[in-house]
Amino acid sequence: MAQENQGLTFPFADTTTDEPIVDIAPVRKILDICRAMSLWPMTFGLACCAIEMMGFGMARFDSARFGAEVFRPSPRQSDLMIVAGTISRKMAPLVVRLYEQMPGPKWVIAMGNCAISGGPFVYKDQYGIVEGVDTIIPVDVYVPGCPPRPEGLLEGLFHVQKKITGKRWWPLPQTAEAN
Amino acid sequence: MIEAIPIQLVIMLVGLAATMAFVGLNAIVLVYLERKVAGFIHRRPGPYEVGPHGILQPFADGLKLVGKQIFTPKGADSFLYWLAPMISMAPAVVCFLVIPFGPHLQIINTNVGLVLILAFTGVNVLALCIAGWTSQNKYSLLGAARGVSQSVAYEIPLLLSVLPIIFLTGTFNLFDIATNQGSWPWQWFVVTQPLAFIIFFICALAETNRAPFDLPEAESELTAGFHTEYSGMGFALFFLSEYAYMVIAACVGAILFLGGFKGPIVDGWWWFLAKVYILLLIMIWIRWTFPRVRFDQLLNICWKWLIPLAILNLLITLLVIAL
Numbered sequence A: 001m002a003q004e005n006q007g008l009t010f011p012f013a014d015t016t017t018d019e020p021i022v023d024i025a026p027v028r029k030i031l032d033i034c035r036a037m038s039l040w041p042m043t044f045g046l047a048c049c050a051i052e053m054m055g056f057g058m059a060r061f062d063s064a065r066f067g068a069e070v071f072r073p074s075p076r077q078s079d080l081m082i083v084a085g086t087i088s089r090k091m092a093p094l095v096v097r098l099y100e101q102m103p104g105p106k107w108v109i110a111m112g113n114c115a116i117s118g119g120p121f122v123y124k125d126q127y128g129i130v131e132g133v134d135t136i137i138p139v140d141v142y143v144p145g146c147p148p149r150p151e152g153l154l155e156g157l158f159h160v161q162k163k164i165t166g167k168r169w170w171p172l173p174q175t176a177e178a179n
Numbered sequence B: 001m002i003e004a005i006p007i008q009l010v011i012m013l014v015g016l017a018a019t020m021a022f023v024g025l026n027a028i029v030l031v032y033l034e035r036k037v038a039g040f041i042h043r044r045p046g047p048y049e050v051g052p053h054g055i056l057q058p059f060a061d062g063l064k065l066v067g068k069q070i071f072t073p074k075g076a077d078s079f080l081y082w083l084a085p086m087i088s089m090a091p092a093v094v095c096f097l098v099i100p101f102g103p104h105l106q107i108i109n110t111n112v113g114l115v116l117i118l119a120f121t122g123v124n125v126l127a128l129c130i131a132g133w134t135s136q137n138k139y140s141l142l143g144a145a146r147g148v149s150q151s152v153a154y155e156i157p158l159l160l161s162v163l164p165i166i167f168l169t170g171t172f173n174l175f176d177i178a179t180n181q182g183s184w185p186w187q188w189f190v191v192t193q194p195l196a197f198i199i200f201f202i203c204a205l206a207e208t209n210r211a212p213f214d215l216p217e218a219e220s221e222l223t224a225g226f227h228t229e230y231s232g233m234g235f236a237l238f239f240l241s242e243y244a245y246m247v248i249a250a251c252v253g254a255i256l257f258l259g260g261f262k263g264p265i266v267d268g269w270w271w272f273l274a275k276v277y278i279l280l281l282i283m284i285w286i287r288w289t290f291p292r293v294r295f296d297q298l299l300n301i302c303w304k305w306l307i308p309l310a311i312l313n314l315l316i317t318l319l320v321i322a323l
């Protein structure tokens, strides 16, 4: 059978959101800080990376310290989509739909090599895996690793906060400061 | 000629404004307490970095929810859809009008106070029903169906557990019920009516949809239940009203069974607030300790245990009063 015309590509997600009703610089600034400090992720895991995402919310790493522990099951109430794992072609339309269901403003973290580029599943003629979540939805922060440690995901969260407010809020770890 | 504005109306309006402020303040404190206590129970710090010890966290959450995109699902009746969170919130504010916070701190002293509270809290079921029906979402509808059957079932043991107190005091007036009890803990109705207190507390948990009875919003099977489709302010209002109903349940529990504003040494609103917050902390503690019950278990607890026990308790109380 011909390998072409099997409809294996997906259209890019619809990224339109409503314009803010009030758009004055000081209001926007305060709201942005609030948004950065209460990023509620969606309860949503695709593969092994999701286990590390659970570690990110649990006692040792505790994303609650930065206000990001409220994992909302409904996309309507969440602000942050952590794409944790391998996106199979069967799952890709659902990822797109979940992204489109989130009300703006919304952010996306691609967690792990699978979500970034397909990771260990990329080889010639593979047919089951989407090679990188950024081919179907816009991504704000990439957290590499297979899987990334929860510290890595926390760092990703800080980068989202930095992207929202233009400022890094928390001190760098000592090893990073030394370099 | 304009008649003088009746003083009752002025008191009522000032009281409504004050209770709204009280509801808002309580919600902020409770959001923080809930997340902090959850953290401590899991042996983690909870919100910590946003403000000292995370005290600015509820403000950040609130403002963020205000700034979220407002969304009405396709095919939903947008008028009813947005009416539902308001129907859920408005009766909660009214209920605080009749609650005696202290010996001189009560907005309306009416002799149907308890009936009024029980009636107005029942309106919340209607809000769940409308929210679930107009959301055009199967999860919302299932959540609403569960919410309605749960609330209707638990209303019965709740009323039956309140009745012995009414027979003992002979009044529906919350102020009189509080003053019928003494200042010291052994003079409170919780000592003479321990079973009624336990039944009341369990029913209050179920009526306010708190875990372990939070089946209308069970995350594992219903996404978020009846408020699945609500974003931003709609969700925030449902959240606010949930906390307001929790506070009402704790207030009624404190008045009926724990002596209200009566306390050792000096009576006053401080005792009332302390009792209310102890009950609220127990509710939060229960939420983070017990897993969610199944729906048949939930109804079995109600029909097979709580209602027979409550009727038994009522009969024994009547017998003791008659003798």
Ligand code: SF4
Pocket (backbone or CB within 6 Å): A047, A048, A049, A050, A084, A085, A086, A111, A112, A113, A114, A115, A119, A120, A145, A146, A147, A148
């Ligand atoms: S990046 Fe590694 S750990 Fe993460 S989903 Fe892919 S294979 Fe699993």
